[in-house]
């Protein structure tokens with residue numbers, strides 16, 4: 001098992017429960033990957049790589065993750081900071097009223113209902129393609145004021161971001177319930193995601209090597225299909241979650257990823273903001289501010305912590321943690337070439353957001369791990 005983010009930890013556990021002896025190599029001094037958490041001096045647990053919420057319609061995935069710790073129901077709320085107002089995202093009836101005033105908002109809602117009968121959430125793509133100039137203007141408003149950071153687009157879409165953490169920003173909701181996700185299951189782990197992942201790999205058949213760059217142990221043989229472990233052919237399954245370009249020594253160049261610099265502020269107050277996540281897409285300094293206490297249920301009075309994310313920047317090969325793949329036509333083609341090389345190695349199985357070059361959610365990572373390991 002290479003890499004111990006949520007994909008690696010889930011797969012390691014599933015392998016162990018299928019009777020395999022599992023050896024895990026993790027490059028960092030800790031497990032967790034994108035879901036790494038730390039505890040601030042004031043005791044507040046923060047997600048160090050960005051706010052992450054568990055959400056899915058897949059009951060099987062929920063049943064699996066719940067085995068490793070209790071969850072509490074959690075409705076994620078994201079607000080946009082717009083001209084000194086705080087408006088719910090995705091834009092909904094409340095947001096439209098706050099931005100455009102009651103009369104214009106009512107008119108827009110009527111036009112939305114008429115153009116898209118029975119649809120609760122309407123994507124920016126559909127607004128732009130509508131024949132109603134007011135709805136096209138609304139679509140443009142979303143693109144210019146909310147989607148400024150998104151360069152990854154869902155395949156076949158002109159505007160919908162692929163990144164799970166932003167997808168809902170590209171919709172307008174005709175209701176007024178201020179809820180960011182629509183999935184039937186939305187929850188957070190009582191003790192955090194790190195605790196979940198630690199429990200996943202806590203199994204007698206799993207051994208973990210931290211601070212171990214897997215590429216110092218495994219390599220592809222000259223025959224391009226056999227994987228070598230410490231120079232000796234290894235016949236068991238190798239499940240790989242880091243970036244594929246490194247594994248093949250950047251043969252087709254470095255795949256593009258974006259990364260982000262985060263900083264923290266600890267403040268002597270109960271709560272600083274009105275919701276868990278505040279988007280400030282026009283700011284050059286911070287694009288997103290997360291108040292973790294909303295997402296942890298921790299009972300710590302008089303203290304709060306903010307996580308501030310700087311605008312995302314391209315990742316310089318190997319210098320920082322890849323947050324998300326930069327998906328466009330060129331990078332898709334480049335990735336396909338690496339995927340073909342990987343296919344030549346029958347024992348190599350790719351899992352997760354980085355290795356598969358897809359903006360998977362947490363639940364999708366687990367679903368893929370279940371499908372892959374069950375199919376071995």
Ligand SMILES: Cc1cc2nc3c(=O)[nH]c(=O)nc-3n(C[C@H](O)[C@H](O)[C@H](O)COP(=O)(O)OP(=O)(O)OC[C@H]3O[C@@H](n4cnc5c(N)ncnc54)[C@H](O)[C@@H]3O)c2cc1C
Nearest residue numbers: 003005006007027033034050052053214242352353361362
């Ligand atoms: C800012 C942000 C917000 C998000 N928000 C949400 C959300 O709200 N809800 C949701 O469902 N999903 C969200 N996601 C997506 C979700 O967090 C990821 O899809 C998931 O955590 C990815 O897990 P992974 O195991 O596939 O990859 P990673 O977590 O990246 O794990 C890969 C692991 O491989 C290790 N590694 C790398 N190179 C080597 C090497 N050479 N040798 C050994 N180990 C190595 C890394 O250290 C890392 O631990 C978000 C993602 C980001 C970045």
